[in-house]
Amino acid sequence: MLQDGPSKSAHRTGRRWRDSDEATGLALISPTLLYALALLFLPVLIVIAYSFWTQDYLTIDHTFTLENYRIALTEPIYRDLLARSLVIALVVSLVTVVFSYPVAWFISFHGGVHKNLWLFLITVPCWTSYLLRVMSWKVILGYQGVLNTGLMSTGIIETPITSLLYNSNAVVITLVHSWAAFAILPIFVSLEKIDRSLIEAAHDLGDNKVMSFLRVTLPLSLPGVISAFLIVMIPTVGDYVTPKLVGGKDGVMIATAIQAQFGKAANWPLGAALSVTTMVVVSAMAGLVVLALKLFVRWIR
Template identity: 70%
Template sequence: MAHAQAFRRSRKAHEPIEGGRGRSRSICERDAAIVTAASEASVAAETPSGGRHALLRSDRAKGLALISPTFVYTLIFLLAPIVVVVVHSFWTQTYLTIDRTFTLENYKTALTEPIYRDLLVRSLYISLTVSVATALFAYPIAYYISFYGAQRKSLWLFLITIPFWTGYLLRVMAWKVILGYNGVLNEALMGLGITSQPVSELLYSTNAVIITLIHAWAVFAVLPIFVSLEKVDRTLIEAATDLGDGAVRRFLRITLPLSMPGVIGAILIVMIPTVGDYVTPKLVGGTEGVMIANAIEAQFGRAQNWPLGAALSVTTMIVVSLMAGACVLLLRGLVRLVR
């Protein structure tokens, strides 16, 4: 009995201590939970900032930062003027007063007036002829420099750029002297006995515009073709030679298809600006060589009809874009057909 009472007293004495331990354990667990929640909250709060810093350090962000000046330049100096021209094309102008009422009358005039339609067709013909002829003349030059230039490639490229040290206007005027009635070409023809008198059709004609534009844009066609030819893997040509292919077959099956991006680039580089050239037709074209750019210049200048000039510009831009796309598809189809 005495032992039982002593056991109960000792148990009661130990009960507060065990309860204190339980309470202290619960307090520790609660504090740990609070610390964990606080740390998770801090991590969650820091994650967006850390993500932003990681995004800024990514290759994509570096690429965007690298092209952003070019993008801003394009947006301000290229896209903005096009937007202004397009907006003006839907307005009308009476003397110096512009009516901002939406209308399609300018496009109707640009597409239905025979004079503008004929000028556009002539401009497309001249541009396409110049582009193809320039590429045909430039390809052999680029091919020779790439495959046979050896250590003198830089020298050859330097030499073909010498005529372009002078201004564009001077080069056009030089052709006016060459093709003139008493010019160098007529003197040479009469000296060789080919003609008995000067040929008047050389200057102030469509042919004069084509010849002058071919010379003016020749180097711009040589360079992209040369770059494409430099990228052609010579081991493919050597393998074709070992398999018995001749020079023509190697060219048609390997060199020409692999260099076609340069040819397409050269044609586009020449085609797009030559449609809008108005200096060359004005100096060497005469009445037969007038192009759509001369009509656009007249509307923005002497006629002071900016909306009609804008409509002519937009129409020309759309037609040239369609023609350029058709040329690209046609050239790719020809390459597949040849191969």
């Protein structure tokens, strides 16, 4: 009887857990969770496996090799493309967050009963095709586009500006516009969760509007800022449509080289190695940016 005591107790504990709401909820989401994890990790594992192989025309050699990573890390063209992609992604993310924060702050603190309307208007551009939005900027920034035509009609310039399109600046402008809504929404949600009485308490203790923003509003909204930054930066590095349409030779990014390896070059292992290298570097960069944001907020407080 003494030997059966712990066993029966563990059995009763396990039975209680199986009958609990937590176990029921886990059982309900398990199929979906496993399906999502499979869709997330299996493609990544396949890409990692390809990165250690070689390809001769259409024949894959499954012999383990690090040659693809040597090329990805030592060839100047790929190093330069990766460095340019990281710089563009960082600039796009910073500019997008800086411009999106005031919009989200205005809607949260001054939107009143029209908050849903403002959010609706912000998401309207996302209803159109991403390709159409990129092409619209090509029309705006073109040699005979809307911007040049407007500046010439007002007499500000006499001849069209040729440096507006087919460079990295055009890529930054287009991507900032394309990802603005995706940055506004998480910042808005974070601002909505802030207890307004904390801001009032800061005012009562002598802080002006600027100091209360720096000490209360900004630190409490930091999760939304970090989410917005990551939501913008990570897909930006992998975007090859925008650089191809508005970037020209000066706006080419690493995703274009990856797409070329999987496409015309038919060198999937090298494309996989470039993808894995980019993924690792972007993850490290994202971690450093998040740490820098947290240290900045701690410093200003």
